[in-house]
Amino acid sequence: MNLLYSNDRRGEFPPSWYAATAHQAERCAPLRGEVRADVCVVGGGYTGLSAALHLAEAGFDVVLVEAHRAGFGASGRNGGQLGSAQRMDQEDLERLVGDADAARLWDLAEDAKALVKDLIARHAIDCDLKPGVATLGLSDGERRELHAHAAHLADRYEYDQIELLGAAQGHSLCPSPAYKGGYLDMGAAHLHPLNYALGLARAARAAGVRIFEETEVHHIEERTPATVRTDKGRVIAAHVILACNGYLSSLNRKVAARVMPINNFIAATEPLGDETAKVLTRDVAVADTKFVVNYFRLSADKRLLFGGGESYGYRFPADIAAKVRKPMAEIFPHLRDVKIDYAWGGTLGITMRRMPYLARVAPNILSASGYSGHGVGTATHAGQLMALAIQGQAEGFDTFSRVPALPFPGGPALRSPLLVLAMTWYALRDRLGV
Template sequence: MGLNLLYSNDRKGHYPDSWYAATATATAPFPALKGDIRADVCIVGGGYTGLSAALHLAEAGMEVVLLEAHRVGFGASGRNGGQLGSGQRMDQEGLESLMGETESRKLWQLGEEAKDLVKSLIARHDIDCHLKPGVAWTGSSHAEVKHLHDYGHHLQERYGYDQLEILDQSACHAMCPSPDYKGGFLDHGAAHLHPLNYALGLARAADAAGAKIYEQSEALEISEGAKVKLRTAAGSVTADHLILACNGYLGGLNRQVAARVMPINNFVVATEPLGDRATEVLTRDVAVADSKFVVNYFRLSHDKRLLFGGGESYGYRFPTDIEATVRKPMLQIFPHLRDVRVDYAWGGTLGITMKRMPYLARLAPNVLSASGYSGHGVGTATHAGQLMAQAIKGQAEGFDTMARVPAPAFPGGSRLRSPLLVLAMTWFAMRDRLGL
């Protein structure tokens, strides 16, 4: 049962002991599935992808059933850094090389639509998730800063993106007084939010629209065909269409997706409230992500805690001391916070792909899947749910554009891919430390 990561690090039906869970707007549990039911669409996974798909399909008048093994927002959707970024996970220069000018422009536009969708859903459904504008990208070397500045000018000149504030070293230090950072840019069109409250708000909206949500209802077996049948421990769903929205928790439900989307673990801490010392972290209420290969990301919570994410692991188990895992990069960025207490430390599992672009695929005529957001999921996953809903309704242009992004399988299959990734990550982490 633990092989699909659903139970390797968490108790069934319980959110992790995170600051997000401690401050979430509680939602009453949804029932577990009992008995045999049918639906127009069955969705597996109650994160941003599945909840967005359920909401958009239910609003279109379709009978929707969503199965979640634990609780809605249990996985990466309720544990992440809360950053709503611009564009795609791969930058536009990379996409231009990979896909060409026309497709890269379509992908940029889809990324902008993803941000707008999240902001509009929060407004339309009155989701209280502390949405605030601004995400900065910072560099730790002059070469990294030059690349960020060049890329910022590229977005301004080639894409007409006017939301960037270019930061030299003094402006960057005035915003974020870390001795590690030497400049970057601040993206005013990006944003940050309370990720679990956002997921719970989507769940309430989907429920109100008529979607039937079942928690603690793990999909154990899928039978494909003209009708798709899913079996759980206490029931089954027969549906015309199936959406797989499992991301890092897919397990063995589909080999094609599992070969291309690898689960990895990432970790976050929340310090004690910093009070007046919050200005030692940030002087503006923005989020920050740096340009290291294993990205550090952080922001201040609404009660002035430092929420800091850093460190990754591969395999099924989280490290025994998550706080120590995250403190190491945190103190590299903020050595002056050595005396600050950590009140919460938690881990989560996300899905990554070889190209760090999401994997959207039509696995069968009536089976769609979206996952592998590679740390860019707040907007992209929400949007992927909408794109799959549109595709089921016969409007597949956006889905097909995302599905055209190359998605090579990880080398060596599921047995070798994790050791190979560890080797690659170790090499890049060493380069970060050496400043290469």
């Protein structure tokens, strides 16, 4: 079964609150016949749009092909959090790759946040960018661990954007009975993810990128130049960038072995009005310490946008609203019966260690994916890093490619069942608080 069409209509954004409030998007024609370019980018999310934009600004002739619409995938339907650091904690990275590369990865993560903010400012992208992401724990022990982590970032990396939250301070920010404090990172931010993606697409087109939508890639001939074959045409290009994340399917076996698609879900309640003070007292985003993380924030029209719950098959559940309502009610019991106006799912890519997988899969083919829920900044930055690598400046790309990337065990036939078993175990730990 093809993930591109398992849950979505061809060429249409999902019926999310983001789509309902998105700026008007120009529809680009499908590719028909043969075109030539310096670079062919496959995938129109943050990674592909950023790579295409940076390459075009550097003078390259770029073609971008997208099976649906630019911003269609996880880039247009995620939680909208621009987080700090890498998806893997710095302490774990230090143990995995050593202090030197861990420090480089910290700097690259800071570059990612700065890049997103710069792109938004430079291209006048209207996407409600606002500072502040809180991380909250569900026990006193988790609060202490979060405070120790913040202290490590301050001592080792001189990061001074974090405000520690004790139990009372955390409850003052987020009046949920579930949380016991944590920290608020004012160097992180949140935004409207689809409007950000659409802004990147407009900027890319203005820079000269030729974008072809509703153009599915079926096969890539790995030679020089490469040939990217689509349903009704082909692109011949000196370089190819794979920016497909969870939708890569069989285009490259090496990447597919290390990046697994999973589904995550978000609901938008009816506008809460004055009741927002019972959810958040500041306009910041929140993520918690559960392995299957809950994340939420308030929309511009005072809805709760709440993300929670995952699935590991091809199909989304029949009742997405019910899927999200369960964890939402655990965090906010008073919203147990609140009306849900929108509920949608998205497919993202994860890796074994939750670090992005950047690789040179052929001499003239680069790939970046597997952002594991940390993609707003990391994916945008990965696109820029691949653009720089094509220009011969590969230091940042090579730093990521040195991070050991384990294949999922069992191959395509067994990796999903094994992941379900692992996630079931972690979900049980979440419920037991261990």
